[in-house]
Amino acid sequence: MNLSRRSLLSLGAAGVASSAIPFSFAGQNGKWKGKRPKNIIFMVADGMSHQTVAICDEYQKLALGKPSSYWAALMDRPDVYTGLQETRSLSSVVTDSAAAASTWGSGRRIWNGMINMYPDKTSLRTLTNLMIEAGVKVGLVTTTTMTHATPSGFAINIIDRDLEALIAEQHLTSGVSVLMGGGDKFFSATKRKDKKDVYGEFEKKGFKVVKDRDSVLNLKADKILGIFADSHIPYSIDRDNDPELLRTVPTLAEMAHTAIENLKGASKGFLLQIEGGKVDHAGHANDTAAQVHDQMAFEDAVKVAIEFAERDGNTLVIVTADHATGGPSLNGAGNEYMDSTKGLVSVAKHTASYQPIFDMIGKTASGSAVQGAVEAKLGIQLKAKEASIVSDAINGKSLFADLELQGGKLSAFALVLQNYTKVGWTSLNHTSEHVLVSAFGPGSEQVRGLTRNVEFFDMMLAAKGLKWSNPTMSFEDAAKSIEKLRASIDPEWLAFYSSVDDECLHQ
Template sequence: MDRRKFLKGSALLSGAFTLSPASLWSTRKQIESPGKNAKNIIFMISDGMSLGTLTMADTYSRNILGKGSNWLNLYREKKVTRALMDTASASSVVTDSAAASSAFGGGVRVQNGVLNMGTNGERHLPVWQKFKKAGKKAGCVTTVTITHATPAGFCVNSARRNAEPEIAEMYADLELDVLMGGGDEFFNFRKREDKKDLYASYTGKGYQILKNSNDLKNIMPGKKILGVFNTGALPYSIDRMHVKEFKDTPTLADMTRAAINQLKGHQKGFVLQVEGGKVDWAAHANDVAALIHDQLAFDEAVKAVIDFAEEDGNTLVIITTDHGNANPGTIYGNNATEHFNSISNYKYTNEYLLNAIHKDYSVKDITDWIYEGNKIRLNDDEARHLLSFYNGLEKEEGLYNYKKLPFKWYSEIQKKHNSVGWISMDHSGDYVEVAAYGPGSELLQPFIKNTDLHFLMLKAAQL
């Protein structure tokens, strides 16, 4: 290869990461909306959703539940405009969630790890603040901590995505109208290092505090809402279905419907972000039961949103992901369909299943427990190998793998039985799906950058 040509190409590629999104938008063919403006916008993000995740959730839904997934049904019924999206950040072709959300939220590609902050300290005004200034109500709903990178990217500026205690305070200053997710440790004075009582601060600003699914049924009209339903993230959907202590946690669809009911009817409209955050965490763990069931939980939220948007007629819905993760998929082989369908026998996530094992378990204890949880029968060598992770002989690293559990090793055991493979345990740079419904959806081009969605929202609302 000609080295000079290669270096020139590399420079051009690098430059593509730093061009102004506004200038990129302006160089494209401008499509004006022939219809009305979007009064409301609901932006839905299945965090870390590779195309294989979307595919497997739809396959599982058709094979096991007897119906197509709501997202894919929108394609089948030709109800949406569809695009592929480049998800790169300013610092890498593979983004993290902070930079990805900042691309949507601030309209500028920033470096991984920061929220709407440039390399020289520039502060890019987040999109929900723009809409609040225009008189709309604004909110965020997620299955991880409400202060996590994806909701925060639509709302605040921060040099550190992990500054979640501070982000909780920033939300209070912004007086966002609806906030729902996990993260009690960032609001509860008993758990914060500085002992600040943020629940009291929010109550003083007129918020109603929600703590469980029953509270969603007793929301007071007109009140701002802070719903914090767990320490840390919310439980995975499949564990919520089968583990008694998790049953009082609301689903993403529950929270989404409650948020819409609280925001709708406002004279100037509303904007709402809905995130299936634990889809990403499941991919990081190569946890197929967690992944599919949380994607299906996101899919139920899609139905709730589209049902509202169809009735309302004034709502733009954007459905996408911020990046791929682990690129899972079904693998060709004998009995692939039967193997894949065996995932319907799984009662728990790998996280719950592996957390329940202790170093004093016998080989029989392990084989019995794995069979109860997954209907997989380990042989004695596999059981002894699994036990070695609990005796300090082996350990695994990985994001969100705080206890060094053997997520990767066990996913390889599962692959023999369910025909699902993974390329990694981390984010990927592949292009991702975008679907848009309602007024403004005609602005969506077939191939876009993540920053383009920021300007699409502003244009659709004529802000």
């Protein structure tokens, strides 16, 4: 199901782009009503749908005894504005994360899979570049690889989001002061195919490089590169059930806190993007418990940002998603739908994401192996027929093999678990829905109603008194150029620098 983007962008890459746009100061004419914030914190729950927020809220009330989720409480406040964001890209009504974040990063719709570039290799000036020119410090914090699509969308120009080894190198000159996330394999000389010591290059540029939780908790440094996993940071549900991961890997809230503490003294203010990237990965896997836990971890980070903004009084916090993923829904089930509530509460018994469960089941799955792993990790006693639906799918004989969007083992597993959780999913892919956006602080009233994703670039620049217009490109022109681009790529070069990322299924 990831073939659509993969085959599109196996067009490959044309190398790291040099900017085709002449640099000049962005100008002090961005329109803004009222007080301008000094700082901007832009928070992204990647792949979060409305149902993610609603399920997370009800889960915390019913299973954890809390009064509500943090975001639900936030939306209830009179000083917080909430609206919707439209999410399409240049190539489709359904965006990928690269195009979505590039839309915020350039103010223009971008072809899925590309980052702040058009298919004719025109490179657009980025939000980060413009902010840094105006003296604003920039930070990027994520639970994906540091070089993944969403953080890159604020700061990077590249033809293919999969070129993460090259994105790591671009950050040597991106001007971003605080970088925290996963992706050791793109920085380490022993893991990179070209054996470049990218960590060493960052240290030469004055970055403090940290790789474990203890080092980041009370860190004070002007420039930080924090990398806490080989690839993406583990799912929160797996971290919470593994004492070693709890000890060594910081939470998104902890990374956010350290980032804010080290950026807050900047004389011209700061721009900080904080991404809960695993919400999207759980959506691609149709994994309800993993998504709930990572959404809660994201909202813990939102709390850190809002509490800073409350103390500071000079910070605009925008909380949103780039698109929704998987289309989760808690369905009505049973008499008077009473089984729906029980189903959601039962998710509290789940102690692992799908990955450790599939690892336990093994490649040549038997029904009893499926039953054993599901009982051990989810506390569910699957019936033999349910287990065989899953084992057949793992063995390439899914009942749903002919269904384009439900044909794989993850869909089969999620469909079976729906008997228990009552949570269903529409696909393993992104969806087109308008996503929630809430904002707090100076200028927050602008997110009322429907905001187009392209409008956040102008909004964030205007907050700092800046304005910039990147060139536009029509769908028709981009579609013509993409064919030429495909033909111009050296496939060996592409394969050398590209990452293969099963965890987020390339989206």
